[in-house]
Amino acid sequence: MNAIPPFEGPEHRWTGEGSSRIPFWAYTDPAIYRRELERFFYGNGHWCYVALEVEIPDPGDFKLSWVGERSVIVVRDRDGSINVVENRCAHRGVRFCRKPKGNARSFVCPYHQWTYKLNGDLAGLPFRHGVKKEDGSVQGGMPADFDLKQHGLARLKVETWNGLVFATFDHTAPPLSEYFGADVVPWLNRIFDGRRLTLLGVNRQRIPGNWKLMMENIKDPYHPGLLHTWFVTFGLWRADQQSRMVMDSHGRHAVMISQRNQGGEAKAVTEGVTSFRKDMTLNDARLLDVVVEPWWQGPTVTMITLFPSVIIQQQVNSLSTRHIVPSGPDSFDFIWTHFGFEDDTEEMTRRRLRQANLFGPAGFVSADDGEVIEFSQDGFRQKGPDGETVCELDGRGVGPADHMVTETLIRGMYGYWRKVMEI
Amino acid sequence: MAVRTGAIALSILESQHRMDQLNAAYGEALDAADYDAWIGMFTEDCHYRVVSRENYDQGLPLSIMALEGHGMLRDRVYGITNTLFHSPYYQRHVIGTARILSDDGRTLHATANYAVFRTKPGSVSEVYNVGRYIDRLLHTREGLKLQERICVFDSEMVLNSLIYPV
Numbered sequence: 001m002n003a004i005p006p007f008e009g010p011e012h013r014w015t016g017e018g019s020s021r022i023p024f025w026a027y028t029d030p031a032i033y034r035r036e037l038e039r040f041f042y043g044n045g046h047w048c049y050v051a052l053e054v055e056i057p058d059p060g061d062f063k064l065s066w067v068g069e070r071s072v073i074v075v076r077d078r079d080g081s082i083n084v085v086e087n088r089c090a091h092r093g094v095r096f097c098r099k100p101k102g103n104a105r106s107f108v109c110p111y112h113q114w115t116y117k118l119n120g121d122l123a124g125l126p127f128r129h130g131v132k133k134e135d136g137s138v139q140g141g142m143p144a145d146f147d148l149k150q151h152g153l154a155r156l157k158v159e160t161w162n163g164l165v166f167a168t169f170d171h172t173a174p175p176l177s178e179y180f181g182a183d184v185v186p187w188l189n190r191i192f193d194g195r196r197l198t199l200l201g202v203n204r205q206r207i208p209g210n211w212k213l214m215m216e217n218i219k220d221p222y223h224p225g226l227l228h229t230w231f232v233t234f235g236l237w238r239a240d241q242q243s244r245m246v247m248d249s250h251g252r253h254a255v256m257i258s259q260r261n262q263g264g265e266a267k268a269v270t271e272g273v274t275s276f277r278k279d280m281t282l283n284d285a286r287l288l289d290v291v292v293e294p295w296w297q298g299p300t301v302t303m304i305t306l307f308p309s310v311i312i313q314q315q316v317n318s319l320s321t322r323h324i325v326p327s328g329p330d331s332f333d334f335i336w337t338h339f340g341f342e343d344d345t346e347e348m349t350r351r352r353l354r355q356a357n358l359f360g361p362a363g364f365v366s367a368d369d370g371e372v373i374e375f376s377q378d379g380f381r382q383k384g385p386d387g388e389t390v391c392e393l394d395g396r397g398v399g400p401a402d403h404m405v406t407e408t409l410i411r412g413m414y415g416y417w418r419k420v421m422e423i
Numbered sequence: 424m425a426v427r428t429g430a431i432a433l434s435i436l437e438s439q440h441r442m443d444q445l446n447a448a449y450g451e452a453l454d455a456a457d458y459d460a461w462i463g464m465f466t467e468d469c470h471y472r473v474v475s476r477e478n479y480d481q482g483l484p485l486s487i488m489a490l491e492g493h494g495m496l497r498d499r500v501y502g503i504t505n506t507l508f509h510s511p512y513y514q515r516h517v518i519g520t521a522r523i524l525s526d527d528g529r530t531l532h533a534t535a536n537y538a539v540f541r542t543k544p545g546s547v548s549e550v551y552n553v554g555r556y557i558d559r560l561l562h563t564r565e566g567l568k569l570q571e572r573i574c575v576f577d578s579e580m581v582l583n584s585l586i587y588p589v
Binding site for chain 1: 473474475477478481483484485486487488489490491492493494495497498501502505506507508509510579580581582583584585586
């Protein structure tokens with residue numbers, strides 16, 4: 001019987017120049033995915049979003065979160081600082097913490113009761129010095145040179161940013177300000193300027209597509225005025241608006257910025273656009289009862305992608321972080337945390353909650369995005385590794401833009417991706 | 424004993440029967456995509472929410488769908504039928520017997536467990552959304568109407584998107 005010859009497809013060979021054609025194997029190959037986890041989520045100086053500070057306000061408060069596929073515990077220590085430790089016992093590898101949220105004085109693995117301080121240090125373990133018999137002899141115990149300090153939970157480097165919490169397994173990672181870069185920081189600080197946040201709630205969806213497709217979706221200003229009826233019809237995002245595309249010097253993070261107009265018919269951007277609904281009006285205008293907030297300073301929408309793990313949304317009065325938790329090359333969990341500000345009036349909170357109907361897994365707008373990401377992955381799978389996407393709107397190069405008729409931000413991300421992946 | 428306005432006695436069994444009939448009709452309407460019938464089961468000033476158990480139990484106000492009044496319900500239906508781009512699917516509701524929490528003849532409070540199965544064209548059926556209804560209803564001339572239905576779902580992950588009401 002002849003052995004089946006190994007598959008020698010074109011995978012891992014990026015045939016084109018630049019980053020305007022993305023091969024389908026970048027979305028489907030398990031080996032590529034493993035390298036992405038190692039280099040983007042666990043190493044190479046990358047930071048991942050893990051929580052909002054307001055989710056763990058008091059000492060001992062913790063929540064489970066994710067860095068890539070690794071479960072981590074985000075916990076506020078007694079002195080008010082925040083620790084992030086890996087949820088994996090140093091003894092036998094047990095993912096011991098199962099409560100998604102709570103308050104703890106210490107963490108105890110149930111298997112053999114190894115006990116850890118809130119900073120991950122091993123505080124003690126049963127029978128470390130053996131069990132003393134009545135005749136004075138000692139049975140068992142850890143070796144004499146066993147050092148508690150060497151057996152703590154894996155501890156991540158942590159930095160907070162005006163209410164956001166980021167962590168990294170790479171202790172040589174640069175400070176967050178350097179990681180985000182000077183072009184992105186002002187847009188982040190526009191929302192997170194030190195005001196205290198309020199937590200409105202969390203929504204979770206499982207999207208059967210590659211995690212990068214979600215990053216792309218929010219680096220793609222081309223689609224919103226086409227896929228999303230609400231955006232084109234009500235002027236929330238469409239090509240006749242004043243807008244800017246900003247990216248960091250590596251091309252990995254980006255901000256899509258725009259200012260809403262009155263919507264309605266405008267030949268250049270609505271003619272032939274099937275999602276445009278000329279006569280559509282809302283039966284209940286409260287769904288889109290936009291009130292300008294002073295801190296906007298102009299833009300009504302800023303969509304920030306902080307590679308690789310989070311998207312930060314301001315779309316009119318609706319604010320959220322969207323955490324990407326990858327799970328294999330063809331699925332990721334998408335966790336939305338909606339928030340407001342402590343000085344919001346009750347009316348403003350209600351407004352943010354009403355506008356939340358546009359976003360999330362059932363959103364008038366965002367439900368479309370999860371769907372098309374699933375359809376993209378279906379297409380990649382059916383073609384196989386030698387297919388490729390075409391991202392050539394507004395050329396093949398990478399650079400900032402003062403309009404939204406462009407795919408430059410996607411090209412920017414894949415330029416960076418190729419460099420780090422060495423592909 | 425429960426009493427209807429106008430002092431006509433309404434037995435506990437009758438309330439139970441009406442509530443279960445309403446839930447059966449509710450599931451049937453959504454499974455048949457008969458959204459006019461769905462809206463007709465609510466009072467004009469209704470509240471309809473689909474919220475995760477995680478948020479509900481913590482007292483967090485965020486829902487995945489939160490509609491107030493017939494107008495917003497109609498806007499959602501327009502979204503489903505005209506603007507939301509999605510892969511179509513069938514829904515199948517299985518709603519348990521309601522538990523009547525209180526009934527003063529004007530307002531009735533009840534809960535019921537539900538499970539919604541999803542079937543996409545050409546695919547198998549899957550458990551889609553599982554939870555409980557927490558309801559406040561009014562006795563009206565046209566029978567019981569939902570003044571508030573909160574769908575509190577256990578399912579920790581929405582399977583990609585949730586387009587139709589549950």
